Amino acid sequence: MADKLIIFDTTLRDGEQSPGASMTKDEKLRIARQLERLKVDVIEAGFAASSNGDFEAVRAIANAIKDSTVCSLARANDRDISRAAEALKGGASTRIHLFLATSALHMEKKLRMTPDQVFEQAKLSVAFARNLTGDVEFSPEDGYRSDPDFLCRVLEAVIDAGATTLNIPDTVGYAVPELYGQFILDLRTRIPNSDKAIWSVHCHNDLGMAVANSLAGVKIGGARQIECTINGLGERAGNCSLEEVVMAVKTRKDYFGLQLGIDPSQIVPASRLVSQTTGFVVQPNKAVVGANAFAHASGIHQDGVLKARDTYEIMRAEDVGWSANKIVLGKLSGRNAFKQRLQELGISLESEAEVNAAFAKFKELADRKSDIFDEDIVALVMDESVTAEQEHYRLLSLSQRSEMGERPFAKVAFAAGSEEFHTESEGNGPVDASLKAIESQVKSGAEMLLYSVNAITSGSTESQGEVTVRLQHGGRVVNGVGADPDIVVASAKAYLSALNKLHSKNERVAAQG
Numbered sequence: 001m002a003d004k005l006i007i008f009d010t011t012l013r014d015g016e017q018s019p020g021a022s023m024t025k026d027e028k029l030r031i032a033r034q035l036e037r038l039k040v041d042v043i044e045a046g047f048a049a050s051s052n053g054d055f056e057a058v059r060a061i062a063n064a065i066k067d068s069t070v071c072s073l074a075r076a077n078d079r080d081i082s083r084a085a086e087a088l089k090g091g092a093s094t095r096i097h098l099f100l101a102t103s104a105l106h107m108e109k110k111l112r113m114t115p116d117q118v119f120e121q122a123k124l125s126v127a128f129a130r131n132l133t134g135d136v137e138f139s140p141e142d143g144y145r146s147d148p149d150f151l152c153r154v155l156e157a158v159i160d161a162g163a164t165t166l167n168i169p170d171t172v173g174y175a176v177p178e179l180y181g182q183f184i185l186d187l188r189t190r191i192p193n194s195d196k197a198i199w200s201v202h203c204h205n206d207l208g209m210a211v212a213n214s215l216a217g218v219k220i221g222g223a224r225q226i227e228c229t230i231n232g233l234g235e236r237a238g239n240c241s242l243e244e245v246v247m248a249v250k251t252r253k254d255y256f257g258l259q260l261g262i263d264p265s266q267i268v269p270a271s272r273l274v275s276q277t278t279g280f281v282v283q284p285n286k287a288v289v290g291a292n293a294f295a296h297a298s299g300i301h302q303d304g305v306l307k308a309r310d311t312y313e314i315m316r317a318e319d320v321g322w323s324a325n326k327i328v329l330g331k332l333s334g335r336n337a338f339k340q341r342l343q344e345l346g347i348s349l350e351s352e353a354e355v356n357a358a359f360a361k362f363k364e365l366a367d368r369k370s371d372i373f374d375e376d377i378v379a380l381v382m383d384e385s386v387t388a389e390q391e392h393y394r395l396l397s398l399s400q401r402s403e404m405g406e407r408p409f410a411k412v413a414f415a416a417g418s419e420e421f422h423t424e425s426e427g428n429g430p431v432d433a434s435l436k437a438i439e440s441q442v443k444s445g446a447e448m449l450l451y452s453v454n455a456i457t458s459g460s461t462e463s464q465g466e467v468t469v470r471l472q473h474g475g476r477v478v479n480g481v482g483a484d485p486d487i488v489v490a491s492a493k494a495y496l497s498a499l500n501k502l503h504s505k506n507e508r509v510a511a512q513g
C-alpha cells in the first residue's frame with residue numbers, strides 16, 4: 001500500500017491505565033479478538049513485566065491473534081524486556097515497545113538519572129531488545145516536553161541500535177496541534193537516519209486535543225503510525241480516540257490522502273464491548289460511537305435527512321457498525337418526519353386534516369414525555385380521548401402495604417358509572433397489586449403492552465410522577481395516563497384512564513351496531 005497509516009491500538013495497555021478500567025485475561029482476550037476483526041495493525045496487549053496476570057494476558061493474546069501484530073510495553077531494562085519477549089514468544093507477529101523518559105523534569109526528578117545515563121540506557125536496551133525480536137518500538141516518554149537537541153541525539157542513537165518505530169509521546173497532553181506537528185517534522189528533518197524508522201504519535205487528552213494533535217503529527221509532521229484507544233480510554237483524561245482518528249482520515253481522504261487497513265464496520269461493536277467490559281459509559285454525544293452520533297431530533301434536520309441524507313450526515317451510520325441512522329421523534333420534530341414515521345408504521349390517515357390532528361396530539365404528548373416510542377404513535381392515532389363527563393371509571397381511594405419480606409397488598413375503591421367497587425389484591429409489588437385489584441372487578445381481559453413512569457417535575461424525589469399504561473383489546477390499542485406524586489396512585493389512575501378509553505370505544509361500537 002503506497003502511503004499507509006498504521007493504527008496501533010493501546011486500549012489493553014494505556015486504556016487499562018484508566019482508574020477503574022482494569023481487565024481480566026479473558027476480557028482482554030475478548031477485546032483483542034474484536035480489535036483483530038477491526039483490523040488494527042498493532043494491538044498493545046499489556047505490560048508483561050507489570051504482573052503475572054498481565055504476563056498471561058499478553059501471552060494468551062500473542063498466541064490467539066494472527067492478523068495483527070501483538071505488542072508488549074517494557075521499561076528500558078533487561079528484566080522487563082526479557083519478560084515481554086517471553087510473553088510474546090510463539091506469536092505470529094510481535095513487537096517490543098520500550099520507553100524511557102527524556103524530559104529534564106522526568107530524568108532528574110523521577111528517574112534520577114543524568115541525560116548521559118539515559119542516552120546510554122536507551123541505546124543499550126534497544127540493542128538488547130533487537131537481539132530478541134526484529135520489531136522494536138522506542139518511546140522517549142514525555143518526548144514533547146524534552147529538549148529537542150537531546151531528543152535528536154537519543155533518537156538518532158536508538159535508530160542505529162535497531163529501533164524500527166519511533167514514537168513521540170505527548171505524555172501529559174500539553175501539545176497544541178500546529179506545534180506538535182511541527183515538532184515531529186523538525187525531529188524528522190534534523191535526524192540524518194530518520195527515514196530508517198516509522199514515526200509514530202501518542203497523544204493524551206488532558207486539554208481535549210489528543211485527536212487534533214495526532215492528526216497534526218500525521219499531516220504536518222509526516223508520522224505514519226497513530227497510537228489510540230477505543231472510546232479514547234486511557235490514563236487521566238484518556239488517549240486519542242481510535243474511532244475519531246480513523247473516521248477523520250477516512251472521511252477526509254481528500255485532505256489526508258492516506259490508506260487504512262481498518263474495517264470501520266467493526267468500530268461500534270468494539271466500542272460497545274470496551275464500554276461493557278470496563279463499565280465506562282460512552283457519552284451520547286461522543287463522535288462516531290455515541291448514541292446520538294447519527295440521531296436527528298429537530299424537524300428541520302429530520303426533513304433534510306429524509307430528503308437527502310448528506311444534508312446533515314458526513315458519514316453513514318451503517319459504515320461504522322450502527323444498524324441505521326435514527327430519526328428521533330420528540331417535541332422539536334416537524335410534520336414531515338411525523339408523516340414519514342406513520343408511513344413506516346403502515347398507518348395511512350385519510351386526509352391532511354387527520355394528519356394535522358394526529359400531529360397536534362403528538363406534539364402535546366412530546367411536551368410531556370421525553371421518549372416517544374413507535375407504540376406511542378400507534379396509540380395516539382388509534383386513540384380517542386375521553387372527556388371528564390364521559391369517564392366511566394374513577395378512582396375513589398387507594399391504600400397499599402408493602403413491607404420487606406412480605407407480599408405487597410392493595411385495597412382500591414373506584415366508581416364504575418353509578419356503582420362503587422371496593423376491591424383488594426396481592427401482587428408482585430404495590431403497583432401490580434393495585435392493578436390486579438381493579439382488574440379483578442372490571443375483568444377487561446386487556447393485555448398490557450407498556451407501563452412507563454416519567455418524572456414530570458424533574459430533579460428530586462418530590463417530583464410528580466406520570467405513568468403511562470398501554471392496553472390492547474379486541475384489536476384496539478389505547479394509552480392511559482395518570483399523574484400523582486404517589487407512583488402507585490398514578491398507576492391506578494393511568495390504568496383506569498386506559499379502561500375508560502376502551503370502555504368508551506366499546507360503547508360507541510355497541511351504539512353503532
Ligand SMILES: CC(=O)SCCNC(=O)CCNC(=O)[C@H](O)C(C)(C)COP(=O)(O)OP(=O)(O)OC[C@H]1O[C@@H](n2cnc3c(N)ncnc32)[C@H](O)[C@@H]1OP(=O)(O)O
Pocket residue numbers: 014017047049050051074075076077099100101110111112141171235
Ligand atoms: C507514560 C506511561 O504510561 S508509562 C507506563 C505506566 N504504566 C504502569 O506503570 C503500569 C504498570 N506498572 C507496574 O506494574 C509497576 O509500576 C512496575 C511493575 C512496572 C514497577 O513496579 P516497582 O518496581 O514497584 O516500581 P515503582 O512503580 O514503584 O517505581 C517505578 C520504578 O521504575 C523506574 N522507571 C520508570 N520508568 C522507567 C523506564 N522507562 N525504564 C527503566 N526504569 C524506569 C522508576 O525510576 C522507578 O525506579 P526506582 O524504584 O528505582 O525508583
Ligand SMILES: CC(C)C(=O)C(=O)O
Pocket residue numbers: 014073099139141142167169170171172202204
Ligand atoms: C509509554 C508511552 C508511550 C506512554 O504511554 C506515554 O508516554 O504516554
